Amino acid sequence: MLYREAGQFKTSYAADQAIFPIRQDRWFVAAVLIVAYVGVPLLMKGREDYLYQAVLIPFLILSLAAIGLNLLTGYAGLLSLGTGAFMAVGAYATYKITTAFPELNIIAVFLLSGLIAAAVGIMFGLPSLRIKGFYLAVATLAAQFFILWLFNKVAWFYNYAPSGTITAPPRTVLGIEVTGPHATAEVRYLVVLAFVTVFALVAKNLVRGRIGRQWMAIRDMDIAAEIIGIRMLPNKLIAFAISSFYCGVAGALYIFCYLGSAETEAFDILLSFSVLFMIIIGGLGSILGSILGAAFITLLPVFLTNAPQLVGLGMRADLQKHFEFMIFGSLIVVFLIVEPNGLARLWQITKEKLRRWPFPY
Amino acid sequence: MGTLTPFLLTPFTEIWGSPVFFAEVVLTGLLTGVMYSLVALGFVLIFKASRVFNYAQGIMVLFAALTLVGLMEHGVPVWLAIGLTIVVMVGLAVAVERLMLRHLVNQPDIILFMATIGLAFFLEGFGEMVWGSNVKELNIGIPDNPVEFGGILLSSFDIIAALTGAVMVFGLALFFQKTAIGRALRAVADDHQAALSVGIPLKTIWITVWSVAGVVALVTGIMWGAKSGVQFSLSLIALKALPVLILGGFTSVPGAIIGGLIIGVGEKIAEIYWGPALGGAIENWFAYMLAMVFLLFRPQGLFGERIIERV
Amino acid sequence: MTAAATAQASAAVALADEIPAPRATGNVLLAVDDISLSFGGVQALSHVSFDIREGEIRAIIGPNGAGKSSMLNVINGFYHPNSGTITYKGTARREMRPDQAARSGIARTFQNIALFRGMTTLDNIMTGRNTMMRRNFLWQALYWGPARREEIEHRAKVEEIIDFLEIQAIRKTPVGRLPYGLQKRVELGRALAAEPDLLLLDEPMAGMNTEEKEDMCRFILDVNAQLGTTIALIEHDMSVVMDISDRVVVLDYGVKIADGPPDEVRTDPQVIEAYLGVTHRED
Numbered sequence: 001m002l003y004r005e006a007g008q009f010k011t012s013y014a015a016d017q018a019i020f021p022i023r024q025d026r027w028f029v030a031a032v033l034i035v036a037y038v039g040v041p042l043l044m045k046g047r048e049d050y051l052y053q054a055v056l057i058p059f060l061i062l063s064l065a066a067i068g069l070n071l072l073t074g075y076a077g078l079l080s081l082g083t084g085a086f087m088a089v090g091a092y093a094t095y096k097i098t099t100a101f102p103e104l105n106i107i108a109v110f111l112l113s114g115l116i117a118a119a120v121g122i123m124f125g126l127p128s129l130r131i132k133g134f135y136l137a138v139a140t141l142a143a144q145f146f147i148l149w150l151f152n153k154v155a156w157f158y159n160y161a162p163s164g165t166i167t168a169p170p171r172t173v174l175g176i177e178v179t180g181p182h183a184t185a186e187v188r189y190l191v192v193l194a195f196v197t198v199f200a201l202v203a204k205n206l207v208r209g210r211i212g213r214q215w216m217a218i219r220d221m222d223i224a225a226e227i228i229g230i231r232m233l234p235n236k237l238i239a240f241a242i243s244s245f246y247c248g249v250a251g252a253l254y255i256f257c258y259l260g261s262a263e264t265e266a267f268d269i270l271l272s273f274s275v276l277f278m279i280i281i282g283g284l285g286s287i288l289g290s291i292l293g294a295a296f297i298t299l300l301p302v303f304l305t306n307a308p309q310l311v312g313l314g315m316r317a318d319l320q321k322h323f324e325f326m327i328f329g330s331l332i333v334v335f336l337i338v339e340p341n342g343l344a345r346l347w348q349i350t351k352e353k354l355r356r357w358p359f360p361y
Numbered sequence: 362m363g364t365l366t367p368f369l370l371t372p373f374t375e376i377w378g379s380p381v382f383f384a385e386v387v388l389t390g391l392l393t394g395v396m397y398s399l400v401a402l403g404f405v406l407i408f409k410a411s412r413v414f415n416y417a418q419g420i421m422v423l424f425a426a427l428t429l430v431g432l433m434e435h436g437v438p439v440w441l442a443i444g445l446t447i448v449v450m451v452g453l454a455v456a457v458e459r460l461m462l463r464h465l466v467n468q469p470d471i472i473l474f475m476a477t478i479g480l481a482f483f484l485e486g487f488g489e490m491v492w493g494s495n496v497k498e499l500n501i502g503i504p505d506n507p508v509e510f511g512g513i514l515l516s517s518f519d520i521i522a523a524l525t526g527a528v529m530v531f532g533l534a535l536f537f538q539k540t541a542i543g544r545a546l547r548a549v550a551d552d553h554q555a556a557l558s559v560g561i562p563l564k565t566i567w568i569t570v571w572s573v574a575g576v577v578a579l580v581t582g583i584m585w586g587a588k589s590g591v592q593f594s595l596s597l598i599a600l601k602a603l604p605v606l607i608l609g610g611f612t613s614v615p616g617a618i619i620g621g622l623i624i625g626v627g628e629k630i631a632e633i634y635w636g637p638a639l640g641g642a643i644e645n646w647f648a649y650m651l652a653m654v655f656l657l658f659r660p661q662g663l664f665g666e667r668i669i670e671r672v
Numbered sequence: 673m674t675a676a677a678t679a680q681a682s683a684a685v686a687l688a689d690e691i692p693a694p695r696a697t698g699n700v701l702l703a704v705d706d707i708s709l710s711f712g713g714v715q716a717l718s719h720v721s722f723d724i725r726e727g728e729i730r731a732i733i734g735p736n737g738a739g740k741s742s743m744l745n746v747i748n749g750f751y752h753p754n755s756g757t758i759t760y761k762g763t764a765r766r767e768m769r770p771d772q773a774a775r776s777g778i779a780r781t782f783q784n785i786a787l788f789r790g791m792t793t794l795d796n797i798m799t800g801r802n803t804m805m806r807r808n809f810l811w812q813a814l815y816w817g818p819a820r821r822e823e824i825e826h827r828a829k830v831e832e833i834i835d836f837l838e839i840q841a842i843r844k845t846p847v848g849r850l851p852y853g854l855q856k857r858v859e860l861g862r863a864l865a866a867e868p869d870l871l872l873l874d875e876p877m878a879g880m881n882t883e884e885k886e887d888m889c890r891f892i893l894d895v896n897a898q899l900g901t902t903i904a905l906i907e908h909d910m911s912v913v914m915d916i917s918d919r920v921v922v923l924d925y926g927v928k929i930a931d932g933p934p935d936e937v938r939t940d941p942q943v944i945e946a947y948l949g950v951t952h953r954e955d
Contacts, residue, residue, distance in 0.1 A: 017824075326483050329486065336475055
C-alpha cells in the first residue's frame with residue numbers, strides 16, 4: 001500500500017520526463033541523500049575510519065568510474081578495457097599540475113585533469129570509427145598497457161621520485177585539508193560524495209536527453225542510426241571524451257582522496273576488469289546500475305574477508321583469497337545466468353512488485 | 362636529428378652489422394610466436410564453434426599445467442599423469458557446458474565473455490586452492506640441448522615445441538575443414554538456435570570443443586610451463602592472445618598460427634633493436650599497438666571473415 | 673463517422689497543422705537516371721530509370737531478388753551506385769551519405785525492422801527528431817533551460833505522431849518487447865518524426881494480417897493526403913499496391929520492365945510473365 005502512483009498525474013511533459021516522476025521515489029532519494037550527507041558523518045563521529053576508508057570512499061570513487069564506463073560501454077555500446085589507464089591519466093595529470101602550480105584550487109585541478117583524460121580518451125577512441133566490438137576492446141587494451149608503461153618509464157611523470165610513486169601533497173579548500181596526510185576521512189568522504197552527486201546528476205541528464213538517445217541508437221543498430229541522420233564520428237568521440245573525463249576525475253580522487261599515494265600498478269588491467277564487472281553486474285545502460293554494481297564489487301571482498309570471522313570460521317589468509325576468487329567467479333556466472341540485465345533490473349522488478357503489494361498482480 | 366637516430370638509423374645498422382644475431386632474434390621470436398599461436402588456437406576453437414571469446418583459456422592453460430605437475434609431484438608417472446589430466450580437462454568441459462553454457466544459450470556475446478571471466482576467476486581460485494600457489498617446475502623429459510643450425514644456436518626444446526605446434530595446427534585445420542563435426546561446429550558458431558533446429562546436438566558440440574580446447578591448453582601449458590615454470594603469470598597469456606587473434610582473424614586456425622608468429626617475431630625485434638632507445642619493456646604494449654594499427658587497415662585480420670552488414 | 677475514425681481524423685489534422693498539403697502537383701521530386709549497382713559478381717540493378725512526382729504514392733514491385741530494396745538503399749545513400757545519377761529536389765548527384773539524405777528530407781522504414789531495441793517507443797520516435805535538435809551536450813548536461821525546452825517541444829510533436837498512429841498505450845514499452853505489427857508501426861512513427869518530404873517504405877505490411885494491413889494502409893493514405901508526403905513503397909501484396917498507389921514501377925532481376933498506373937502495369941504481359949508461378953488472385 002505504500003508505493004502507489006495512484007493520484008499522481010503528470011500534467012506536463014516536463015513532469016513526465018523528470019528523473020524521479022513518482023513522488024515516493026523522490027522522498028526515497030531525498031532520504032538517501034540526507035543519510036549520506038548528514039547521517040553518516042554524525043554516525044561516524046568519534047569512531048575509527050574503517051567504514052570510510054575501506055568501504056564508502058572507494059565505493060563512491062569507483063561508482064564515478066563505473067558511471068563513466070557505463071556511458072561508454074553500456075549506453076554507447078563501445079567496449080572499453082582501458083578504464084584503469086584513463087583513471088591513471090587523471091591521477092598523474094593532477095599530480096603534475098598541482099605540484100607545478102600549488103596555488104591552484106585542487107578541485108579545479110581535478111576537473112582540469114578530467115579534461116586531459118578526455119583528450120587522451122578521444123585519441124584512443126579514434127579507432128572506434130572503423131572497428132567495433134571485441135576489436136575495439138583491443139584498441140583500448142593498447143591504451144591500457146601503453147599508458148601505464150609510459151607513466152612507469154618516463155620519470156618526468158612522477159617528478160623523478162626514486163621510488164616511482166606519486167604522493168598526494170596536502171591541499172586545502174576553503175581552509176580545510178582535503179588531501180594529504182592530515183585530511184580527515186570525513187572531509188575526504190564529503191568531497192567525494194559531492195563529486196559523485198553532481199556527476200551522477202549530469203550523467204542522468206545526458207542520458208535522458210538527445211545525446212543519450214543517440215548513443216543508444218548507435219549501440220542498438222548503428223547502421224539504422226546513421227541512416228536516420230545520427231553521425232557516428234562526433235557521437236562516438238563525445239562518448240569517449242565524457243567517459244574518460246569521468247574516469248579521469250575518478251582516478252584523481254582515487255589517489256588524492258583515497259589511497260594517498262600509488263604506483264602505476266594501482267591502475268592495472270585488474271582495475272579495468274573490476275569496473276567492467278561493476279557495470280555488468282549493476283546493469284549496462286543504467287546510471288543507478290553503475291552505483292549498485294560498484295557497491296556490490298566493493299562490498300563483496302569486505303564481506304568475504306569478514307564473514308568467516310562472524311560465523312566463527314577462521315581461515316588462513318591465502319586460502320581465504322582462493323576462496324574469494326572462487327566465490328567471486330561463481331557469483332558472476334550465477335548473476336549472468338539469473339539476471340543478465342543486472343542489479344538495476346532487479347531493482348526495477350522489486351519496484352514493480354512493490355507497486356502491487358500486497359496484491360500478487 | 363640526434364634524437365631520431367636511435368629510431369631510424371641504429372636498429373638497421375645493427376641488423377645489417379650482425380646478420381647471424383638477427384637471425385637468432387628472428388628465430389627466438391618465431392619460437393615464442395609458436396607459443397602464442399598455441400594459446401590463440403584454443404581461443405579460435407571455442408570462438409569458431411560458439412562465438413564465445415573464452416577469456417578463461419589462459420587459466421585453463423595454468424589449470425592444466427597445475428594439475429599435471431600436481432599429479433607428478435604425487436608420484437604419478439608422466440604418461441599416466443598426462444592421460445589423467447586430459448580426463449580432468451574433459452570433465453571440466455562437461456561441467457562448463459552443464460553449469461554455465463547451457464543456461465546462457467543465445468545471450469549476447471558480451472554476456473558470454475563476462476561469464477568466461479567469471480569462470481577464469483573461479484578456476485584460478487580453485488586450482489590454487491587444490492594445488493598450491495607457489496611456482497612449480499615442470500619437467501616431463503623433453504630434452505633441452507643446444508643444437509647448432511648453420512651457425513645459429515637453438516635448443517632442441519624449442520624445436521620440439523615448434524613441431525608440436527605445427528602438428529596440432531595441421532590436425533585441427535583438417536578437423537574443421539573435412540569432418541562432419543567440423544561442419545557442425547561452424548554451423549553452431551553462426552547461429553545457435555538455427556543449429557539446434559536442424560538437429561545439431563549443441564550440447565555434444567560444446568563439450569567436444571571445450572575438451573579439445575582443454576587438450577590444447579594442456580599442450581600449451583606443458584610447453585610454457587617447462588620453459589618458465591608453472592605460475593600465475595601463465596594466465597595473463599590470455600591477453601596476449603588478443604593481438605594474435607586480431608592479426609589472424611578470430612575464426613581462422615591458420616590465422617592463429619601466422620598471427621602468433623608475426624607477433625612473436627615483431628615483439629622480439631622491437632624489443633631488441635628499438636627497446637633500448639625507449640627504455641625497454643616495449644613488449645608490454647607493442648603487440649597491442651601493432652594489432653591496433655592492423656585493425657585500421659584490415660579489421661577482419663589476415664584470414665578472418667569479411668564482416669558485411671546488411672539492413 | 674465512428675468515434676475512432678473521428679479521433680483519427682483530428683489527430684491527422686493536428687499533425688498537419690503547420691504544413692500545407694499539396695496534392696500530386698506533377699513536379700518531379702526525385703528522379704533516378706540510369707542507375708546500375710553491383711556487388712562482387714551480382715548485378716543488383718541495371719540501368720534503371722524512373723521518377724517520383726511530388727505528392728504521389730509510387731509503388732516499386734517485382735519478384736524476390738529483383739533489386740527493390742537495393743533501389744531504396746541507393747535512393748537514401750546507403751549504397752552507392754556504380755553509375756547513374758539521382759536528382760533530388762533539383763540537385764543531381766551520384767552519391768549521398770545516408771545522414772545527408774536524412775537531413776534533406778528523406779526518411780525510410782526497413783524490411784527487417786531496424787528499431788533500437790533497448791529503447792522505448794517514445795525514445796525511438798524521438799530519435800527521428802534528432803536532425804532537428806540543436807542544443808549541444810553542454811546544455812544537455814545542465815538540462816535546465818534550453819535543452820529542456822527543446823526536449824519538450826519535440827516531445828509534443830512526437831506525441832502527435834503517437835496519437836496519429838494510435839500507439840499511446842505502448843509509449844513507454846521497450847520496443848524489443850512489442851509484437852511485430854506494433855514494431856512496424858513504431859518504425860513508421862520514427863520515419864514520420866523527421867517530417868520527411870520523401871518517405872521510403874520497405875515492405876511496411878510484411879507479415880501482417882488483414883486487419884493490420886488495413887490499418888497500415890489507412891496510415892499511409894492519411895500521411896499522403898493530410899501531410900502531402902511523397903511516398904515510395906515496396907510491397908508484395910498486389911491488392912494493396914493496386915488500391916493505394918498512383919503509379920507503379922516493376923523491377924525484375926535488376927531491370928525495369930514496366931512503369932505506369934496500376935491498371936496498365938497489371939495487364940502488361942512482361943509483368944505477368946515475371947510473376948508466372950506466383951498466383952495473383954483476381955479480385
